[in-house]
Amino acid sequence: MKQYTLDFEKPIRELELKINELEEFAKEGKIGLDGEIERLRQKAEKQKKEIYSKLNRWQHVQLARHPNRPYAQDYIDLIIEGFEELHGDRNFRDDRAIIAGLGRMKRVSTSSTVDEDSDDFRVAIIAQQKGRGTKDNLKRNFAMPHPEGYRKALRVMHLAEKFNLPIITLIDTPGAYPGLGAEERGQAAAIAENLFAMAQLSVPLVAVIIGEGGSGGALALGVADRVFMLEHSVYSVITPEGCASILYRDASFAETAAEAMKLTSTDLLGFKVIDQVIKEPVGGAHTGIEAVAKDIRILVSKAFTELQGIDCDARIQARVEKYAEMGRWIEN
Amino acid sequence: MAAWFKRSGKPLKSEQRRDIPDGVWIKCKSCGDTLFKTELMRQKQICKSCGYHFLLPSEEYFKLLLDLDSWTEHDAKVTSVDTLGFKDTLKYSDRIVKYTKKSGLSDAIRCVSGRLDDKPVELAVMDFAFMGGSVGSVVGEKISRSIKRAIQNKTPLIIVSCSGGMRMQEGIFSLMQMAKVSTALVTLSRAKLPFISILTNPTTGGTTASFSMLGDLNISEPGALIGFAGPRVIKQTIGQDLPPGFQSAEFLLDHGFLDMIVKRTDMKPKLSNLLSILTPRE
Ligand SMILES: [Zn+2]
Helix, strand or coil: CCCCCCHHHHHHHHHHHHHHHHHHHHHCCCCCCHHHHHHHHHHHHHHHHHHHHCCCHHHHHHHHCCCCCCCHHHHHHHHCEEEEEECCCCCCCCCCCEEEEEEEEEEECCCCCCEEEEEEEEEEEEEECCCCCHHHHHHHHHHCCCHHHHHHHHHHHHHHHHCCCCEEEEEEECCCCCCHHHHHCCHHHHHHHHHHHHHCCCCCEEEEEEEEEEHHHHHCCCCCCEEEEECCCEEECCCHHHHHHHHCCCHHHHHHHHHHHCCEHHHHHHCCCCCEEECCCCCCHHHCHHHHHHHHHHHHHHHHHHHHCCCHHHHHHHHHHHHHCCCCEEEC | CCHHHHHHHCCHHHHHHHHCCCCCEEECCCCCCEEEHHHHHHCCCECCCCCCECCCCHHHHHHHHCCCCCCEEECCCEEECCCCCCECCCEHHHHHHHHHHHHCCCCCEEEEEEEECCEEEEEEEECCCCHHHCECHHHHHHHHHHHHHHHHHCCCEEEEEEECCECHHHHHHHHHHHHHHHHHHHHHHHCCCCEEEEEEEEECHHHCCCHHHCCCEEEECCCCEECCCCHHHHHHHHCCCCCCCCCEHHHHHHCCCCCEECCHHHHHHHHHHHHHHHCCCC
């Protein structure tokens, strides 16, 4: 994968390149550079921590969209064993913006972080999938699903319900696709039906926002018993660009709109819209996907264990009550 | 297809502004006829020449659909709050004050218990005059309370939608209203009580992608713009003009997303008949 560097990543990237260069030099044995290399390493680490400790909301958006950011399939490869992808909505076509499938996930006991090999979850996985590069992105439609994508998701949810499999969704989409075909085939109805169905599914549902959580297109996989968010992912009612072009009449106000909408994992945890933030390595998930995948697996596994301990009707009731609480208003 | 669909390429907001009668007369944007404002209101905001349905205020829907003086309004004191400290060209807190004054409404929806041909119903009517009928926490909460009352009193629920979508000024809270109302509708559905969704011009965005499309019956007024993405956004995406009639009620009926299209003036008898079939007589 070609490395892509965001503007605010550049000072760190430059130091890293310099360290590499010096290491090459040292390898050739020309001069002893250990001290210098160590000094630069420390400097790079310090700078990295500093930059990542005070990211603004727009920088979070940039990280959430980072071309090197791990996508759904990358996590599935690390989290799910024996993954079998299932295709099609049985009606119109297979929407590649959404991956759906079945597999197994190792169970982690609630009290420890040690894997217990003896036991595992059979699970259903549904996710939006971004493409890597132009060709792949055309196939994936930039992770912007059509109605048939949501209907594929719904089909697999009902399959999961029938065979009593908990469902994990990985959310990463700029939003549902705003096109002619999508409207003709009922984008709105497809999203609405998913919200309605997820609210009453008899199996546990855990959603993880791994990149962009964009509007109704994200929410159509996002009604869940537990919602987790990767540290640098974002979740909002509309993209910052969309918000800017409507409210500020100018898409170039995206940065301002991102600030105004308060769309980071910290914001949403504060609003109690999500249940937990999954930390990313300093530098973002793309600098250490294994650790992030492991944390997702541990957290989701614990949530499933906990949720499976609750009676089905009580679980649905709790889901209903959770969403009933959402919102802020005053009453005089 | 009626001529008013030619507007679909233009921005919605200015169109809607023209929709609100100003002064003594108004020009019908569909047929161009000059209509007298008072006469138009007497005709339930329907153009006498071409049948175009202008915006109808929420209060008028109560008169249109419910028996005379049969309704009680609920939760009128639930009002919006600026949780995010949101500011675009105006602070959200100021915008709330501005629209409250301008529209005389407390938010974009009014909810009543009333009687329709003597049948008790919960009726929630969205009003475009308050921030384009955008859905924020207040709309979500008030619909949820209507649902609770419907379950408690074992009555049907009718929602009249008229909305540009989610209220961006409330950020993620507005998105969550889609989940909140859809989830609450599950409780209504489990109680086997009818939910009739009436879609009017316009119903777009997250409103359509949640409760407006979840009716046991989805009924639209003629010519209503109904969709998820707005015409302007789609036009930008595909880089060409939209086909005539795209996203109209008639288009949605043809594509299978509506049960029927009913003229505003025929709505009450239609609802009365449908409800009498869906609910057993006591
Ligand atoms: Zn006319």
